[in-house]
Amino acid sequence: MTAGPAARTATRPGAGTGRKPVLAVVGATGAVGTVLLEILSQRADVWGEIRLVASPRSAGRRLAVRGEETEVLALSEEVFDGVDVAMFDVPDEVSARWAPIATSKGTVVVDNSAAFRMDPDVPLVVPEVNAHAARVRPRGIVATPNCTTLSMIVAVAALHAEFGLGELVVSSYQAASGAGKAGVDTLRAQLAAVAGSSLGTQPGDVRRAVGDALGPFPAPLALNVVPWAGSLREAGWSSEELKIRDESRKILGLPDLRVAATCVRVPVITTHSLSVHARFENEVTVGQAHEILASAPGVVLVDDPAEGEFPTPADAVGTDPTWVGRVRRSMDDPKALDFFVCGDNLRKGAALNTAQVAECVAAELSTP
């Protein structure tokens, strides 16, 4: 065992002391946590000690971060002693219980669950869009959005800043890893079961081949698309669809934004895509939109269909930016743009945004 966290210093990094803040990664062994450790190893090193935390089941495992093997600690009150910033990548109910415990010890929590996103005393932050909001955190918690919102919001916000957004109609093409490791394992097993067959041409033939091996999905995903993600909310809407609406409104500061979203799972391992119809207050041109997107931080514009250039998940996966292409002005509405975006749901959609927000907080803690 390494020295227990209680043995560590509880001193906060004083303004200008130069001491690097201590980070805890809660949920270090999960699908997002795994990507987060990679990202922490790749980005500029702003952290002092990095403490890895997970459920007691995973405690004692050793994981590499910044090239060092580090032992995973079991989640406990003491694990937050001396921690300046804690990133939470855990289920909603775990965040709901443990984030207040961490903040009671003076730790700033950057939470990637849905537990606090709509709390008016918790900012919902995407650094390219509203980094300033992370500085005002009455509960000591900063939330980061759902992966589907994150896969498009940086591009949407850049266009909003110029044209003034009034309405979004979006349809998603969501990857299996949005449902965690079980989602990926399920899709891979289903693909192995149908590859080399002549399935997919008779009613229910894929369903029979896949059998009960649906994993976290309500229908087969191989050779199929499934118009459902999340849980049932009011009037037939899914939780995933309402997150896109509620989170976009909060991040953009547009409480009356009109949003209609349809969320569909597709047989892709990682990287969510969205088809976006965005209506603005002002007239738009493709030329202006291209200029905005080409210079927007965190956005890569790939838009030359004559040359086969547009974003696809297979190209965007494993990368940081939001990829945008197929930018068109609606033929019947000079105020509307249609475009297609791809974003790695485990990177910008989760781990990367969490890391970026935590770095904003670290910079603030270290600045006089």
Place this chain on the structure above:
Amino acid sequence: MTAGPAARTATRPGAGTGRKPVLAVVGATGAVGTVLLEILSQRADVWGEIRLVASPRSAGRRLAVRGEETEVLALSEEVFDGVDVAMFDVPDEVSARWAPIATSKGTVVVDNSAAFRMDPDVPLVVPEVNAHAARVRPRGIVATPNCTTLSMIVAVAALHAEFGLGELVVSSYQAASGAGKAGVDTLRAQLAAVAGSSLGTQPGDVRRAVGDALGPFPAPLALNVVPWAGSLREAGWSSEELKIRDESRKILGLPDLRVAATCVRVPVITTHSLSVHARFENEVTVGQAHEILASAPGVVLVDDPAEGEFPTPADAVGTDPTWVGRVRRSMDDPKALDFFVCGDNLRKGAALNTAQVAECVAAELSTP
């Protein structure tokens, strides 16, 4: 060889004579033609002789229709002698050249290509929506819509009849077979290449595994989605996207209908799906929409997400109707509905609609 077509009677079926009309299937050996022969074998038998026609390359093959082996004839002027109705399921340029030759012999052509769809003297017909239009055909040609339009239009038209359609925003999830047999073969080969692997998590790993074997698609389709179908038209729009707009307007008789479509190919063998945001002139309720869709001819309503009931391509494939589910009233617009539709692109999307239109013409030819 069977008796040449020139030897057959050229008599037209006189009103009330009771003689069943003679049918030619032009393009009998293609992907849609193959499904058409199945459909002709399953539906009420309104036809006398059925003559199978294809390119000289396929002539001489024997195919089963209505349980009888029938020799495929090479496309020629003579092949239309004595033919009352000819179904064309061939590339645009073949239709453009040969349909007028057929009509010059008195044959009514039901054409599934894009060659004549937007000709003001050619009706564009979906029997559940505008069967009456098939009776007025100045050029002797009736066109049937593109598969993507057909996969949604029956459901959209039923709602339009009640609420008055003003705007459509649609995103498609299009199957590989929309690109013909080459599309299906390509997807199956790509799936075999990636199944059992850990691909789909690193930039370009799927692209490298698939190599040049892209078939008719501009990017890998396995473990991917591709936001492109058809050819490039003005201002970044694809031909497939403009077809949805132009054809919906013509079929519904709404020349000013606002339509924005984004077409995306997904790794599904057969059955197109669309996410539809439809804005009407009048306020809507989900209850009314359910009533309309549950009783609309050619539509099956499957909408109980609490029980995992919604349409998916794997369930709709190989069936005739348009499957509709996920019906929601937009939270921010009491005049808009969001829903998800699936339709077999080779059946209702092509062969079935062609057969239905041809049957309308046959009934008219046989009626005093």
